[in-house]
Amino acid sequence: MSATTATVGEVLGDGSTGRSRAADRWRRGRPWLVVLGVVLVGGLVLTLPAPPVSSTPGAPDNPGASGARAVARVLERQGVTVDHVTTTAAALAAARGDGTVLVVGDQWLVEEQVDALAALDDDLVLVDAGWALSRLAPDVATSGEAVPRTRREASCDDPDAVAAGTLTAAGGYEDLSGAATTCFPAGGGGGAYLVLERDGRRITALSDLHPLTNDAVDEDGHAALALRALGRHDHLVWYVPSLDDMGVVGEPGSGTSLPDLVPWVRPVAAWLVLVLLVTVVWRGRRLGPVVAEPLPVVVRSAEATRGRGRLYRRARAHGHAAAALRAGTAARVAHRLGLPRSADAPSLVDALARATGRRAVDVESLLYGPPPIDDAGLLRLADDLHHLESEVHRP
Template sequence: MTTSTGTGTVASTGTSAVNTPAAAGSPDAVVSPVVTGDGTTGRGRAGRRWRRARWTLLVLGVLALVVAVLAVQRPVTSGTPYAPDNAQPNGARAVAQVLGRQGVQVRHVTRVADAVAAAGPGTTLVVTPGSLLLPEQVDALAGVEADLVLLGADDELVRAATGDAVSRTPGAAPPASAVAPGCDLPLAARAGDLSLVPGLQAEPGAADVTLCWPADGPSALARVKLPGADGARQVTAVDDAAVVTNGAVLDDGNATLALGLLGAHETLVWLVPDPLDTSSTGEGGSPSGGAGMLPPWAGVVGLWALLVVLVAAVWRARRLGPLVAEELPVVVRAAETTRGRGRLYRRAGSRGHAAAGLRAATAETVARRLGVPRSADATALTDSVARATGRPAHDVADLLYGPPPHDDDALAELARRLDTLESEVHRS
C-alpha cells in the first residue's frame, strides 16, 4: 500500500515515513517526527555513500590528472637513446646543437612516414637504432631521394638501402686501439684514426662501395653511391652508432666524422623510430597505417590507460558486481521465501527493514479491510483504525509509523502487537 504524508509518500514495501497520527483538533493528536523504516535519514545515507566512494573518486581523479599532464606536457629534453633532444650520455644533443649553430636545420621525427615525407632531394636522413622495422617501412626508408645515413642498422635495412651491395656481420669486437681510415674519402681523412666497432662488408661483385676503418675483415663504415632523381645520392652505413652520442663524440675524431656525415646538407631529418609506429607511406607519399592517424602522444596515453585498466581490474577483482535478476528453475513457496528473507534480516541485524516490512503489510491489510484508499495519507489511515478499534490515535500511529525497534525482543513485541491490531480491525 502507498500512503502519503505531508512530506512525501510511504511505500507498502518498505522503508519510508511517518507523520502526524491524529486528526487536527483531536485531543489525542500528537506530532511525531518523520522516521524512516531502517532508522536512517537521507543525509546519513548520502554521507555513507560518499565515504565509500571518496577513495575511488580520488584515485580516478589522480589518474585522470596524470594522463592529462602526459598528454599536454612535453619535456624540453628526453631520455630516448640517440635522440637529438637527449642530453644524457646515450643521447645526441651535443651533435644536434653544433649542427644547428652551423646552419643545419635539424628536424626530429619518430615516425617513418614523417621521415619519408621530409627527406627529399638535397637533404640528409639519418636513421638511428630502434625497434624492428616492418618490411614496408624498410622499403620506404630505402627508397628516399635524400642522402641516407644508417647508424647501427640491422642487416635487412643495410641491404635494402644499399641495393644488396653491403651486408652486416654482427658480433665483431672493437679494435684494441684506434684504426686508420684505410680509404680515400675526404671525410675519413679529416676524422683520422678511430676506435669504431667494425661490422660491415661489401658483397662480392658490388660496385661503387667504399669501406673505411677496416679491422681484420669487417669495416666500421661503408658508403655506396646510388642513382637518384637529381643525380647520384649517397648511402652511408656506420655500424657503431656511438659515434654521435654525447658520451663518445669527443673520443678521437668522432665529432669530425659525425658532423661531416650529418652536416652535408642544410636540412637534416633525424629519425628515432617509435616502437609503436606502424606507418610507412601510401600512394602518393601519404602516410598509411593505423598509428599514422593518431597524434604523437597517443601511444603514451594508450599505455597509461592500459595500466590504469589493469590496476582497476586487480583492485576490483574480488568485489561482487550488482545483483542480476533471473528466473528460478523451480517454484519456491512463499513461506520459504519469507523465512529466508527473515534469516537474512536477522544475520544483517537489519531490524529497521524487518519492522518496516511488517508495518507496511499491516497497513495494507487494515486499509483494505476498512476501505481506506491507497491515496490516503497516514493521518486518514490512523484515524480510521482508531475509530474501528477504539484505540487512541497516537497508539495506532506508534504501531504503524513508529521508530524502528532497538533489539530482537522489541521486534518480536512489535510483530505481536501488529498482529493484535489486525485481529481487532477484522473483528470490528
C-alpha cells in the first residue's frame, strides 16, 4: 500500500517562557504550599508545651472536681514548694531527702518503683496506694471488703487527725503489729488514715483520694488534714504515677537501646531518609506522559450459547436439551440422506431404518420418544444420537 511520508514542521519549545513556567508552577504549587503550611503550623502547635492544666485525678494542675489544685495552691501560698512529677525517675530526682513525697495511686507502679521510693529519706504520703503501703510495711493490711465512703470520727491521738476531727472517706487499713497509729476507723475496724514511723521517717497513708479533691477539700476536716500531712516540710514532691513510666526506675536513655550503644545509628538513619527522598524525586519525575490505549469492548461470540447452556443446566431442562439434540441430529441425517427439508417424521424414520438397518420402532423412540427426566437419561440419549449419526453415511 502506498505510504507517502509526511514531515511535520519543526517544533521549537512548547510556547512557554521562564516567566510563564514560574507562574504555572506557582499556580499549581499553591494548594500544596497551603497543605505544607497547615502541617507545619499543626506540628508547631503540637510541640508547644502542654497547657498547665490536666484532667488526671489527684494531680495538682487539675482544676476539676477530681483534681487537687486547691490543696496545691494553698500549700504554695503557705511557702511549700510543690514539684509535680509523673515518673518515678523524676520523683527520685526531685526528692531532696528532707521533704515530703506524695504518691497518688499505685495502679501504674511495679515493685522496683515502690522499692526505689522506699529507699528515699523523705517522708512519704501514700494516697489510695494500699498495695504500695503493704510492700513498705508488711504488717499493714488493706481492709478486706470494700468499705463504703462514710463520714468518720478521728478516734485516735494523732495530732493531725485530731485537728481534722471528721473525715469522709472510703476504704481503710488495718495495722496488725500495733506499731502504727490508725485513725478514722469505719465500722469494720480498719482506719482511713494511718501513720507509722520507719527508720526515722514518717509514712502517712490515706485510703481515699476524696478528701484531697477540689470537690471535697472544703468539707469536714479535709483541708486541715491535707495541709498538715503535706505541709510538714517546705518541699513537696507531688508524684502522680502514669502510664508513661511503667516499670522504669532509672533515667531515660541510660544506654540500653541501640541508638545509645552505636553512636552513628541516628545520623545514618536520618541520612537514609534523605536518600529515600532523593530516590522519590528521581523516580517521581516520569519521562513524558503515560499514553492511554483506547481499548474496544470484546465479547466472545459463543458466550451467548454458553449462557443458554447454563440456563438449561440450572433449570434442569432435560426435555428442552433433549429436544434440541434430537432436532439437530434429525436435521443433519435428513440432509445426509437427501431428504427434503419438508420431509415429515415417518418418512425420516423409514429412511433412517433402511440406512442403518435398525428397527423403525427403535429409531422412532430415539428421535421422537419421551424426553429423558434425569442426567443419566440425557447422557444416554446424547450418546445414542451420536451413534445413530455415525451409522448414517451419504448414500
